[in-house]
Amino acid sequence: RSDFMKGLGFAGVGLGAAAAASPVFRDMDELASTDTQPRHPWWVKEREFNDLTTEIDWNVWKRRDSTKNPMPPFNTPELLSKRRALYDRDCRSNTTASSQHKDYALSYGARGCTPDVPWDGPDLSRSAVGGIWPHTFDLPRWQGTADENLQMIRAAAHYYGTPQVGCVEIDSKTQTLFDAGRCEYVPGLEVGFQEGTCSMIPAECKYLVTYIVKQNYVQNMYARAQDEDDEFISNRPLGGASSADAYSHGPQIHYKLMRFIKALGYQAYTPTISGNCAAGVFSGISEQGRAGYTMHPRYGLLVRYIRFVLTDMPVAPTKPIDFGGVRFCKTCKVCAEHCPYGSVSLEDEPSWDVRDPGNNPGIKCWYQGWAACASDQGGPWDCGQCQSVCPFNGLPYAGIHNLVRGTLATTSIFNGFFANMEVFMGFDKRPDDKAWWDRNLDTWNSDTLLGFGTAGW
Numbered sequence: 001r002s003d004f005m006k007g008l009g010f011a012g013v014g015l016g017a018a019a020a021a022s023p024v025f026r027d028m029d030e031l032a033s034t035d036t037q038p039r040h041p042w043w044v045k046e047r048e049f050n051d052l053t054t055e056i057d058w059n060v061w062k063r064r065d066s067t068k069n070p071m072p073p074f075n076t077p078e079l080l081s082k083r084r085a086l087y088d089r090d091c092r093s094n095t096t097a098s099s100q101h102k103d104y105a106l107s108y109g110a111r112g113c114t115p116d117v118p119w120d121g122p123d124l125s126r127s128a129v130g131g132i133w134p135h136t137f138d139l140p141r142w143q144g145t146a147d148e149n150l151q152m153i154r155a156a157a158h159y160y161g162t163p164q165v166g167c168v169e170i171d172s173k174t175q176t177l178f179d180a181g182r183c184e185y186v187p188g189l190e191v192g193f194q195e196g197t198c199s200m201i202p203a204e205c206k207y208l209v210t211y212i213v214k215q216n217y218v219q220n221m222y223a224r225a226q227d228e229d230d231e232f233i234s235n236r237p238l239g240g241a242s243s244a245d246a247y248s249h250g251p252q253i254h255y256k257l258m259r260f261i262k263a264l265g266y267q268a269y270t271p272t273i274s275g276n277c278a279a280g281v282f283s284g285i286s287e288q289g290r291a292g293y294t295m296h297p298r299y300g301l302l303v304r305y306i307r308f309v310l311t312d313m314p315v316a317p318t319k320p321i322d323f324g325g326v327r328f329c330k331t332c333k334v335c336a337e338h339c340p341y342g343s344v345s346l347e348d349e350p351s352w353d354v355r356d357p358g359n360n361p362g363i364k365c366w367y368q369g370w371a372a373c374a375s376d377q378g379g380p381w382d383c384g385q386c387q388s389v390c391p392f393n394g395l396p397y398a399g400i401h402n403l404v405r406g407t408l409a410t411t412s413i414f415n416g417f418f419a420n421m422e423v424f425m426g427f428d429k430r431p432d433d434k435a436w437w438d439r440n441l442d443t444w445n446s447d448t449l450l451g452f453g454t455a456g457w
Contacts, residue, residue: 044321061362091104099238102437111247119269121269167318168282177271199271208271210306210308213250220239220384223236261309267312275360279306287325300391329366333346338386351366356370
């Protein structure tokens with residue numbers, strides 16, 4: 001890779017451009033005031049509250065109404081019949097790469113390992129393995145500043161399994177995140193309740209704690225289609241296990257975090273926000289890129305989804321970010337070029353014009369064509385082409401990855417080159433599935449080993 005960069009005459013120029021444009025510490029006071037628990041790399045910029053890299057027309061953007069913005073059916077009988085025939089063929093022949101019987105079993109084993117998380121959080125009942133709970137002592141609420149509470153929640157949530165936490169303070173504007181008719185604030189209400197399909201929330205519960213449910217990047221690459229004429233576009237089950245695993249991890253983290261907040265004496269609710277990506281953008285976890293969902297400065301599109309807890313515990317809100325993601329997407333187009341259905345827009349610039357009934361108008365973005373996405377393979381759950389190829393997904397195997405990210409945050413002059421380099425280097429190719437089953441478990445560092453953290457001993 002180093003020779004490749006030098007051969008293009010880019011190495012010295014790129015470093016110089018990055019050095020000239022990248023953010024730097026200007027004085028010791030700034031260094032001393034830096035957060036001891038940084039949410040993002042130093043080159044990610046913060047914006048003002050409600051000032052996103054995705055433009056919003058506040059006169060148009062309203063709460064999403066599923067009756068006005070319906071999503072297409074993703075699992076029609078015809079699609080299910082087609083996929084089942086493919087599954088049956090693969091499991092019987094055991095010759096299709098990443099789609100043999102054992103690959104299906106791996107993916108199936110990762111699915112559905114989820115606790116039932118009530119909308120108002122789990123009860124603080126006696127532990128099934130013994131022990132006592134704080135509420136049995138009639139303890140007063142935990143008292144901390146909003147900043148202290150944010151750091152406390154970050155520490156706990158990280159232990160429970162998420163790498164990043166943010167917070168949105170709900171006001172007249174950010175209430176637009178809630179789905180229409182599904183969540184309403186009630187002044188003077190002490191405890192929330194549900195009335196039909198609508199959650200009635202105490203007005204004091206105005207802190208929306210958001211967090212990442214990460215998807216395994218390395219495992220996900222085994223889901224990639226290898227050839228353009230591949231009958232089974234994606235999601236190949238050896239790689240699809242990464243999605244199944246993430247959907248199992250999400251509720252587990254959620255259950256623990258809600259119980260943690262309630263054990264401190266505060267309320268915890270799960271509001272209905274079908275546009276979970278927007279919650280991440282408002283809370284400074286991510287931007288919204290070309291593919292139409294969460295794009296992270298470290299993890300690219302390999303965030304499975306954003307989850308959230310609404311609480312009356314004072315939590316310091318976190319500002320939206322700018323890491324150059326939207327600017328990069330204007331040039332890159334790799335996800336759109338890999339989309340087999342034309343669902344991801346190839347237009348240079350984002351637009352106010354919606355493409356699909358499922359789109360909620362009022363934001364300037366690359367709207368997703370959901371009907372086309374659902375037309376053949378059944379939607380994003382069964383086709384991960386766009387998600388797998390984002391150049392921001394890549395692990396920092398070499399120093400060039402960090403140089404790339406730092407440069408993209410400040411200048412767009414190398415965007416096209418970086419996008420092409422990602423494909424040229426083969427980062428969009430599926431690894432050898434046979435080697436996965438015989439991998440060296442002493443050195444393989446991409447599995448989630450419970451009880452170890454990242455120590456690796």
